[in-house]
Amino acid sequence: DVKVTQSSRYLVKRTGEKVFLECVQDMDHENMFWYRQDPGLGLRLIYFSYDVKMKEKGDIPEGYSVSREKKERFSLILESASTNQTSMYLCASSLVREAFFGQGTRLTVV
Amino acid sequence: DQQVKQNSPSLSVQEGRISILNCDYTNSMFDYFLWYKKYPAEGPTFLISISSIKDKNEDGRFTVFLNKSAKHLSLHIVPSQPGDSAVYFCAANYFTGNQFYFGTGTSLTVIP
Numbered sequence: 001d002v003k004v005t006q007s008s009r010y011l012v013k014r015t016g017e018k019v020f021l022e023c024v025q026d027m028d029h030e031n032m033f034w035y036r037q038d039p040g041l042g043l044r045l046i047y048f049s050y051d052v053k054m055k056e057k058g059d060i061p062e063g064y065s066v067s068r069e070k071k072e073r074f075s076l077i078l079e080s081a082s083t084n085q086t087s088m089y090l091c092a093s094s095l096v097r098e099a100f101f102g103q104g105t106r107l108t109v110v
Numbered sequence: 111d112q113q114v115k116q117n118s119p120s121l122s123v124q125e126g127r128i129s130i131l132n133c134d135y136t137n138s139m140f141d142y143f144l145w146y147k148k149y150p151a152e153g154p155t156f157l158i159s160i161s162s163i164k165d166k167n168e169d170g171r172f173t174v175f176l177n178k179s180a181k182h183l184s185l186h187i188v189p190s191q192p193g194d195s196a197v198y199f200c201a202a203n204y205f206t207g208n209q210f211y212f213g214t215g216t217s218l219t220v221i222p
Contacts, residue, residue, distance in 0.1 A: 031208050033209075035212075042199065094208075101155070104152060
């Protein structure tokens with residue numbers, strides 16, 4: 001079974017804090033993704049990575065950065081958290097045709 | 111620009127009846143389509159997929175139909191069960207791309 005693990009289920013952070021969301025996959029997948037899910041907006045792609053140290057912007061990269069130093073780990077960084085970044089964050093990995101998701105991180109910025 | 115669209119935000123169905131969830135896409139390069147199911151506070155889980163060389167794929171109570179000429183796919187759940195109540199996302203990708211393109215989701219409620 002593919003396992004994608006996100007470091008936290010729930011996080012509460014203050015406005016202006018730097019926030020790190022970590023994701024680890026155990027299937028040697030090339031591709032990893034960060035999405036956010038908001039009501040009525042579905043899953044929106046923030047960033048993805050197709051190899052170590054490689055990254056591509058998704059649809060909504062503003063306010064975020066990513067890091068992929070090892071194949072199995074993909075980190076999402078909120079440089080200075082704002083209240084409009086309160087959301088459910090979902091990490092996924094894929095080899096080719098199917099994406100496997102982590103359990104999600106519910107981030108609240110106060 | 112939303113390349114995968116789910117125009118029904120919600121759907122309610124009686125237990126035992128058929129649930130039909132619809133999805134439309136605009137990009138003719140898409141050649142693989144997936145449905146994911148998501149419960150609150152959990153990540154999406156893969157449900158069923160279909161390649162563009164097929165027009166139907168069945169897995170137990172779940173069947174996905176693809177109409178390439180209309181750029182439309184649908185997920186049929188028969189019979190619907192209360193445990194099927196969740197948000198369903200349609201997704202698409204193409205062979206030379208890395209990305210998955212998701213719809214906005216349809217919230218299915220199965221009434222006991």
